[in-house]
Amino acid sequence: MTQRPESELRTLLEQPMPDAQGHxxxxxxxxxxxxxxxxxxxxxxxxxxxxxxxxxxxxxxxxxxHYVGRPSPVYHARRLSEHCGGRAEIHLKREDLNHTGAHxxxxxxxxxxxxxxxxxxxxxxxxxxxxxxxxxxxxxxxxxxxxxxxxxxxxxxxxxxxxxxxxxxxxxxxxxxxxxxxxxxxxxxxxxxxxxxxxxxxxxxxxxxxxxxxPMMVRDFQSVVGREARAQFLEAHGRLPDCVVACVGGGSNALGLFSGFLTDLEVELVGVEPCGRGLGLGDHAATLTYGQPGTMHGFHSYMLQDEAGEPQPVYSIASGLDYPSVGPQHAYLKDIGRARYHAVDDNACLEAFLELSRLEGIIPALESAHALAWVMRAAEKAEPGTRFLVNLSGRGDKDADFVAQRLSL
Missing domain, CATH: 3.40.50.1100 (Rossmann fold)
Known part of the structure; x- marks a missing residue:
């Protein structure tokens, strides 16, 4: 992917997304x-x-x-930050505190x-x-x-x-x-x-x-996450985060957060996909990392597909991420270089799930734990003072029994 000049990237981001035809x-x-x-x-x-x-x-x-409980808070996970070396700060946008437990x-x-x-x-x-x-x-x-x-x-x-x-x-x-x-x-x-x-x-x-x-409607409804997070971070710190991170399956929670920072080019946008059990057929759902452009379910985007263009089987330990395509705006953000996408495997996800639970008393959804896993590794190598903002998109009540059985807890 070629790095675009900042002026060119800003011009692209200032265009209507999507256009009148939904592209x-x-x-x-x-x-x-x-x-x-x-x-x-x-x-x-x-x-x-x-x-x-x-x-x-x-x-x-x-x-x-009055019903959902917005705005959801931004929380500085101090013990988790220290556990990751203390060089960087890890902050969580607490969508897990919403009514029904997720974004x-x-x-x-x-x-x-x-x-x-x-x-x-x-x-x-x-x-x-x-x-x-x-x-x-x-x-x-x-x-x-x-x-x-x-x-x-x-x-x-x-x-x-x-x-x-x-x-x-x-x-x-x-x-x-x-x-x-x-x-x-x-x-x-x-x-x-x-x-x-x-x-x-x-x-x-x-x-x-x-x-x-x-894709436009759901993004618009989720954009409240990014608007809140940007204002909250500025009020608390007098500056924006260096990097905002969210898990990506279809991509709604990530676009909700990213939307608040799209034109703040000094803020890095990172989406984290599920690498699952590995790179074999049906072992992962890392669409943007390993997929190619294709069409399914009425839209064109990156997808995991066979030679005939049919969707491949996918897998993730997080049921909300096992989808063989991804939101078209994510595909565009990847191509123009505004967002980066990485993948983490099941083991890293489970480790992050337990670390946040035992260090901060917050049990995350397995989906959200993918984003946490990437941030925990990045925080260990970050420049001192780097501030990460993670969308904790849901709580892990739904996953607790499954994880306990999986790990023999």
Whole structure:
């Protein structure tokens, strides 16, 4: 990747993202049949109109404050920083403290409110780790809409606490037994159900993926994370962090954080993908690190694919990261050099999971632990005084039993 002059990079970042056709450079768009394109265009038009209304903005802002508990704090993890050599400071954006325990509630509320304003009769969603499913079930209960969640059987067994929560909240849980029985297959299943009646159903995508306008919508709803974090860090330290870091599967929590710092070119943006068990077929889900441009689920981005362009099987210890593609804006940020992407394996993830738990009393989601693992290694080699800001995108209640069994705790 060629390093661009700062003036050229700034010009690229100041362009609308996405453009009117939903493209981030060559990525994104609407790779869908004409009938579905008309439906996607209707959603985009409704979103752009409704989001500007005072009633919608005030209702969402009120729910952020009084229902979700925003703003989420930024916390200096002093003991973890010392454990990593004490040269650098590690700060955490505590999205794990949100109602439902993760960043997913940010876009779930926005999408559920949009569905209500559009007069839809049912919300359909997919989920991997279950956090998006819990958040959508929560938001739909709040606005009074039926909710149907599609989830792979492997993830249902692994993430049982979240399955129970979805059922308690009144969602109709649809087990998916096809393919690898994980997130990609849940997306396929949910989309097929949505297509039975797209005029009345609303498909609430759980990340910055899918055809336009979903990558834009989910990013916009998650951008509250970056806006808060930037203001909080400036107020506390009188300066911005040197490096902001987040895990990347589809990429919603990362874009939520990155969005607050995109044009602050002195701030490094780092996304961390799952390298899983290694680089064999079906052993990882490091799409930006090892994938190539391709098209699936109605959008163009990097993806892990075979010679025929079909998605490869993927794996991650973190169910929310095992997706064979990634949000198109991440692909664009990688190509223009604004963000860097790295991968860490299961063992590093588990080590970070335990270290944060035992040094700070904070049990992170396995997804978030990938970002922590990269930061812990980077902090050991950083220049003295370097300040890292990590999006702690979710809490690890859902993963505690699995990790205990995996590590024989």
């Amino acid at each position: 981030f450079g060559p990525y994104g768009g609407q790779a869908v049949p004409p009938q579905l394109k008309a439906i996607m265009d209707d959603i985009a038009q409704a979103y752009l109109a409704i989001r500007e209304t005072r009633a919608y903005q005030e209702e969402l802002a009120d729910l952020h404050r 997913k509630i940010n876009h779930a509320l926005g999408e559920a409110l949009l569905a209500k304003h559009m007069g839809k009769t049912k919300v359909i969603a997919e989920t991997g780790a279950g956090q998006h499913g819990v958040a959508m079930a929560t938001a739909c209960a709040l606005v009074g809409l039926p909710c149907e969640i599609h989830m792979g059987e492997v993830d249902i067994e692994k993430e049982h606490p979240n399955v129970t929560k979805m059922k308690i909240l009144g969602a109709d849980l649809i087990p998916v037994d096809r393919g690898t029985r994980t997130l990609k297959d849940a997306v396929d299943s949910a989309f097929e159900e949505y297509m039975k009646d797209p005029d009345h159903f609303f498909y609430a995508i759980g990340s910055v993926v899918g055809p336009h306008p979903f």
